[in-house]
Amino acid sequence: MLRSRDDILRDITELILLHQQGKLGGEKMPEDEHPPLEPSSAASYHYFTLPMALNYQRNSYALWESAHRTFNDPDTMDVFDPAAAAAMDAEKLREKLLKHKVALQPNKQPAVWRTLCVTIMDQLDGDLRNLFRRNGNSVRRIKQHMMQHKKSFPYLGGDKIMNYWLYVMEQYTDADFPDRECITVAPDTHVLQSSAKLGILTEEEAAGPKARELAASRWEDLLQGSGLCPIDIHTPMWLWSRSKFAAQV
Incomplete structure (x- = not known):
């Protein structure tokens, strides 16, 4: 009622x-599972973005635990480097993302990860922070940009995940939105x-x-x-x- x-x-x-x-x-939220990255760093922006695009119909705590293990493993941490992941052999990327179960689907989710890394490299000069800078840190403008380039931001460009992702970025990076009410x-x-x-x-x-x-x-x-x-x-x-x-x- x-x-x-x-x-x-x-x-x-x-x-x-x-x-x-x-x-x-x-007391512990899923995204609290993260390495000690400088909030203002590109690495921090990439860490809190790439796994978010795989956060679909799954346990959020398990996802971020997997992301943290992937980051801490010298054999797999390079998947968080957009340049390395975008250039990586598809089979190698798949193996690395599946190793600690940050990806659960062997084909679709590695493809989503790669697409985001290619977007960061080709459209944002290798640094996701440029998405924020070029849009004046405006939630409204960032959302408009992502909606207009939805294929470049698979899953992340969906309304539900996009809004929660922006909230996470505000909480865990130095992102500061003048229009956070959006x-x-x-x-x-x-x-x-x-x-x-x-x-x-x-x-x-x-x-x-x-x-x-x-x-x-x-x-x-x-x-x-x-x-x-x-x-x-x-x-x-x-x-x-x-x-x-x-x-x-």
């Missing part, structure tokens, strides 16, 4: 507070379940084909003027659903 704006805002504010108090779990809710399964629980979607809507678009649109509308940015509610809702709504709001 849909609920009033005031009721939903009250509950989401309580949920954010519970998260800040550590009462939703999540990062919309990243409506994965957990966020959709929490959205239904909070009453911004009905159960039927959350299970329907337009669930992601509806959730993103309604959260954006509801949070206008609230002082909250849509992406700020992602992690509390994700953790709440993941814990099977153990915390009461």
